[in-house]
Amino acid sequence: MDLQLKNKTAFISGSTSGIGFATAKMLLQEGVNVIINGRSNGSITKAVTELEESVPGAAVSGIAADFSDRQQVEKLLLQLPHIDILINNVGIYKAQTFFDTPDEDWYRQFEVNVMSGVRLSRHCLPRMLDQNWGRILFISSECATLIPEDLFAYSTTKTTLLSLSRGLAQLAKGTNVTVNAVLPGSTLSDGAEQFVADLAAKEGKTKAEIEADFFSNGRPFSLLQRFAKVEEIASTITYLVSPLSIATNGTSIKLDGGSMGGIL
Ligand SMILES: NC(=O)c1ccc[n+]([C@@H]2O[C@H](COP(=O)([O-])OP(=O)(O)OC[C@H]3O[C@@H](n4cnc5c(N)ncnc54)[C@H](OP(=O)(O)O)[C@@H]3O)[C@@H](O)[C@H]2O)c1
Incomplete structure (x- = not known):
């Protein structure tokens, strides 16, 4: 199947390893120009080299920025070219109960997990709307609905992403820009x-x-x-950011292997 992704440009936050890295690799295989991200130039160089070796002809580059540091994010935004596909993937967690989680840990997880997507979307969405094409995808989690008691703050950030995603999709109503969220299970x-x-x-x-x-x-x-293997999550992400997925918009898609239970 031709996913019609050739020559699009994608940015994936937090993608020097894990789900983001696996997604970068799949998008490169589809002919997408991919910009990856991590906190250091060292991790980016290593990941870019690995991607270039495994996907011949890959158009891959990287921008270092720590999403817990607002100034670094502002510098990153200045360096971004026009982005067709924004994958808000970066996410951190700290295993803590509600009573053991100080304000600083709430703020840090909110800053990285939520504000990264707010800032990147605010930057990228206007150009997508001008061009009447774009894909924004938020990587939420099964924790958005399971709320494990030792991942209280993390889970709250992941639930917030669902309303952020739906709200942005509504802003793009009537266009070819879609915004969705996926909820991976344990990967x-x-x-x-x-x-x-x-x-x-x-x-x-x-x-x-x-x-x-x-x-x-x-x-x-x-x-x-x-x-799940990271590739088993990346494969659905790759489809969802393609032109073929136009009928899927403003929604949250479970990639949880059934862990959240229920039919819907
Ligand atoms: N794995 C799971 O079981 C699971 C389940 C559901 C949802 N998710 C969600 O899926 C997304 C990806 O998860 P993952 O498990 O694949 O990730 P991971 O392996 O924990 O993520 C590591 C990546 O995040 C980058 N990173 C970490 N903190 C960063 C920061 N402050 N600023 C910029 N980059 C940062 C790392 O870059 P450097 O090390 O190069 O700095 C690395 O590329 C997250 O949003 C996560 O919440 C994961």
Whole structure:
């Protein structure tokens, strides 16, 4: 299937590894010019080199900026060319209960997870509307509706993204610009893999045992009953940012392997 993505330009926040990196690779395979992002020039150079090696002819570059630092974000916005496809992917979390989460941690997660998308969308959407074409996609999470008790602040930011996404779609009503959110379930990014490995070492179990425990106790509604691979999330993202997805707009799409339960 031709996804009709050739020669579009995409920016993906937080994409030197994990879901963002896997998405960058798939978009490059579709002929998209991709700008990746991470906090340091070192991580960007490493990721760009890896992408160039795995996708011959890849048009990939990167801009370093830490989304917890407003000044760095402002500098990044000045460097961005016209963006056809904006993927608001960057997201951080800290495992804490509600009573153990100080204001600073609420603000930090809100700054990175929500304000990154606010600022990037405010910058990119007007040009998309002028050109009457664009895609904005927010990477939310199953946590937006599950609200695990140790991820209270993170979950709140992920729920906020759903209203932000819907509101922006409404601003683009009647155009070929669409705005959507996806809600991935637990996915084996580098960070998640390390978390499982650390827990396995701590509890004297294998990684497979930790994964089985997590899904039977923590995600009982999951039908997948395993972590998704980053490519299994990136494939839907790639379709959703393509021209073919025009009928999907202003909505939130579960990529959760069934973990949120329910029919809708
Ligand atoms: N993995 C999951 O289970 C899961 C489930 C549902 C939703 N999600 C969501 O999916 C998105 C991607 O998650 P992931 O697990 O693939 O990510 P991840 O592996 O935790 O993300 C790492 C990426 O984020 C970048 N990054 C971290 N903090 C940053 C900051 N302050 N500014 C700029 N870049 C920053 C890192 O860049 P450098 O290291 O180069 O700085 C790296 O490229 C997130 O929004 C996450 O909440 C993940």
